[in-house]
Amino acid sequence: MLTKRIIPCLDVQDGRTVKGTKFLNLRDAGDPVELAARYSEEGADELVFLDISASREGRKTFLSVVERVARAIQIPFTVGGGISTVEDILRVLDAGADKVSLNTAIVLRPDFLNEAAMAVGSQSIVAAIDAKRDEKRWTVWIKGGAERTELDAVAWAQETVRRGAGELLVTSMDSDGMKAGYDLDLLRTVASRVHVPLIASGGAGTPEHLVQAITEGNADAVLAASIFHYQEISINDIKLSISANTIPVRL
Amino acid sequence: MIGIINYGAGNIRSVSNALDGLGAAYFVSTRIDELRQADKLILPGVGEARSAMESLDRGGLVEWLRTVEVPFLGICIGMQILFERSTERDTTCLGVIPGTVSKFDASKGKVPHMGWNTVQVQGESPLFNGIRNNEFFYFVHSYSAPVGPATIGLTEYHHPFSAAVQRGNFYGVQFHAEKSGRTGLRILQNFIERC
Numbered sequence: 001m002l003t004k005r006i007i008p009c010l011d012v013q014d015g016r017t018v019k020g021t022k023f024l025n026l027r028d029a030g031d032p033v034e035l036a037a038r039y040s041e042e043g044a045d046e047l048v049f050l051d052i053s054a055s056r057e058g059r060k061t062f063l064s065v066v067e068r069v070a071r072a073i074q075i076p077f078t079v080g081g082g083i084s085t086v087e088d089i090l091r092v093l094d095a096g097a098d099k100v101s102l103n104t105a106i107v108l109r110p111d112f113l114n115e116a117a118m119a120v121g122s123q124s125i126v127a128a129i130d131a132k133r134d135e136k137r138w139t140v141w142i143k144g145g146a147e148r149t150e151l152d153a154v155a156w157a158q159e160t161v162r163r164g165a166g167e168l169l170v171t172s173m174d175s176d177g178m179k180a181g182y183d184l185d186l187l188r189t190v191a192s193r194v195h196v197p198l199i200a201s202g203g204a205g206t207p208e209h210l211v212q213a214i215t216e217g218n219a220d221a222v223l224a225a226s227i228f229h230y231q232e233i234s235i236n237d238i239k240l241s242i243s244a245n246t247i248p249v250r251l
Numbered sequence: 252m253i254g255i256i257n258y259g260a261g262n263i264r265s266v267s268n269a270l271d272g273l274g275a276a277y278f279v280s281t282r283i284d285e286l287r288q289a290d291k292l293i294l295p296g297v298g299e300a301r302s303a304m305e306s307l308d309r310g311g312l313v314e315w316l317r318t319v320e321v322p323f324l325g326i327c328i329g330m331q332i333l334f335e336r337s338t339e340r341d342t343t344c345l346g347v348i349p350g351t352v353s354k355f356d357a358s359k360g361k362v363p364h365m366g367w368n369t370v371q372v373q374g375e376s377p378l379f380n381g382i383r384n385n386e387f388f389y390f391v392h393s394y395s396a397p398v399g400p401a402t403i404g405l406t407e408y409h410h411p412f413s414a415a416v417q418r419g420n421f422y423g424v425q426f427h428a429e430k431s432g433r434t435g436l437r438i439l440q441n442f443i444e445r446c
Contacts, residue, residue, distance in 0.1 A: 002368045002408055003387070040432070045367055071268050076389055076430045096264040098391075098430065121298045123363055123391045166363060195357050197365050220361065250367040250387045 003248045004214050005045035005221035006235060007199060008228040010035055012081075013052045015061040019177075019226050029229040033068045039228065040073040042235040045250060047073070048101065048169070048223060051081030052144065063095055070096020078126055078169075084112070086119045093120060101126040101169055104142040107149060107156075110163060117164025125167075126199075127160035129153055131186055132173040138186055145173050157190045168194060169223065171201040177226065179205025187217030199223050207233060207241040214247055253277040253443065254289025258306040262429075266295045266326070269429040269436060275443050281310050290321055291443070295429070296328030300337035300352065300394070303328045304344060317345050322420050322446040330416060330423025331396055339394055347421045350397040359409040363393040368406050370414045370426070376403040377445035378415060378422055378438060386434045388414070388426035396425065422446060 010017045010032050017029040029035070036047055049069065051062040059082060066079055079092045080101030089100050100120075106113040106127060117125050130145050131138040131153035138153035157168055170190055172183035182203045191198050197220040200213035204224035213219045227233050239249045253270065257263050257279045270277050277293075280286050294316075296303055307313050316323075325333050332344040337352040344352070355362045369385040388406075395412035398405060404415030404424070416423045422442060428435040 002364065002366050002390075005366050070264060071271070074269060074272070074430060074432050074436060076391075076427070093262075094264060096268060098262075098265070123365070123393070167365065195361055196363070197361055220366070 001248045003045070003250045004219075004242065005199075006043070006210070006239060006242075006249070007046045007048055007221055007223040008035075008039045008044050008235070009048040009050065009201070009223045009225045011050050011052050011225065012062055012065060014055070014058040015065055017229065018052070019229055032065050033072050035229070036069045036077070037072045039235060040075050043239055043250070044075065044235050046075060046221070047077040049077060049079050049097075050101070051079070053081075063091065066092055066095040066097055080126070080128055086115055089116055089120055093124065099124045099126050099167070101128040103128040103130065106160065106163075107140060107142050107151065110159070113160060113163040113165060117166070122164050122166035125165050126169050127157070127165035127167070128169040128171070129157055129160070130171050130173055131183075133183070141173060153186070154189050154193060158193050161194045161196050165196065167197045167199065169199040169201055172203060175203030176201070178203055179226070181205065181209040182213040182217055182219075182222075184212060184217045187213060187219050191218035197221060207238045210238060211242055211245045211247065214242070215245065252289060253291045253293060254286045255279045256286060256292060256294045256312070257281045258294075258303065258310060258312070262295045262327075265427070265429045266293060269439055273436060273440055273443065275439075283311055283315055286312070287315075291446075292319060292321060292323045293442075294323070294325045294329035294332075296326055296332075298328055299339050300328060300331055300344060301340040301342040303332055304342055307332075313345065317347060320420060322442065323422065324442045324446070325421075325423040326429070327392060327425060327427060330425050331392075331394060333416065333418075333421055333423045334396055337394060348399070348401045348416055348418050348423075350399055352394050352396045354394050355409050363391055364395070364408040365391045368408060368426075370404040370406050373403050373405055376415070376417045376422075378403060378417060378424075378441050380441045380445055382434060382437055382441075388424075388428070388431040388435060390414075390426045392425060420446075
């Protein structure tokens with residue numbers, strides 16, 4: 001039976017893993033290659049690396065991180081952050097990544113998503129959506145949560161699939177880093193409108209939150225960062241408690 | 252030495268990293284004269300059947316691949332093109348194994364089939380030496396190969412399909428052995444040492 005995936009996410013800045021709250025206040029959380037190896041050993045099903053470096057130098061460092069990660073682990077991983085051309089995509093896939101996550105660039109120029117899917121196939125393209133609650137809907141934010149757009153997050157999710165996204169990574173900006181649970185309404189709504197796998201992101205604080213994202217949010221995979229980085233809960237313990245809820249996981 | 256066939260479909264790095272980890276000697280090439288020297292061949296793959304067949308054709312590899320006598324391992328698309336046809340843009344494939352590869356029905360659940368799923372081992376292929384029944388492997392694919400006499404591993408998603416096949420010296424795995432942790436490495440090691 002196809003299992004639900006547990007995906008630790010590593011935000012990488014200038015070659016180091018960092019983690020903030022609501023996209024701000026970054027703290028150092030260690031060497032990304034070491035963390036990747038540890039997570040893989042502990043039973044992570046996949047990993048996501050987001051480059052949040054602002055400088056050209058930082059981005060170069062990141063590419064070497066991707067190459068080292070690819071040699072260190074034999075599980076799939078996705079790379080995102082600042083990818084805006086097909087050449088950028090080929091560069092990280094050639095470095096050994098399996099998928100890329102695209103966010104700001106596809107909002108600014110949606111045709112880029114079609115071009116990306118055409119070039120490398122939908123299976124390697126993850127559309128990442130940062131969503132924030134408005135009065136009655138969720139809006140899409142870009143540039144790492146710095147800029148609001150007028151796009152409706154659910155409609156945008158559907159459009160990304162039409163344009164060739166093979167998977168969706170939906171982050172609730174309201175919940176991110178708060179450890180109070182995922183935005184289940186958002187997940188449920190997106191899941192009911194698309195037929196590609198959905199990764200839930202933003203808000204995991206306890207194993208119960210991950211269970212809820214799957215059972216109530218209808219997510220196919222759950223992404224989390226801080227609960228893993230500071231060894232608050234081991235991946236295996238999380239998988240055991242998910243499994244105890246009769247959800248299939250790889251143990 | 253193992254020849255990895257490079258036909259521009261990516262994923263070469265993952266396979267070569269995995270072979271490095273196993274300490275296996277290999278080379279990567281697009282050229283038939285070089286690939287003829289290999290005593291084993293691996294055809295990795297992501298992407299889609301039509302473009303894979305087209306680029307093999309451009310390299311003049313199609314007729315030769317149908318008749319190679321050394322052990323051959325196709326991964327993902329590399330396995331799918333061992334079959335006669337794919338409904339992916341109605342593509343004629345190598346035809347080493349009878350049957351048609353067809354798309355998962357999106358009305359039955361999500362497509363692609365993405366993630367870790369179990370494989371039921373069928374028969375006694377050396378490729379699965381030492382691998383227990385229902386171990387997990389990592390899959391990403393929208394098309395699936397039918398179950399038949401060549402099936403050596405079976406997985407269920409929407410319906411049962413061939414997760415691994417063997418016909419003579421031709422082996423294929425739908426899952427990404429190079430991305431399936433230790434169990435996946437064991438498959439590659441079996442191919443290197445036992446096939």
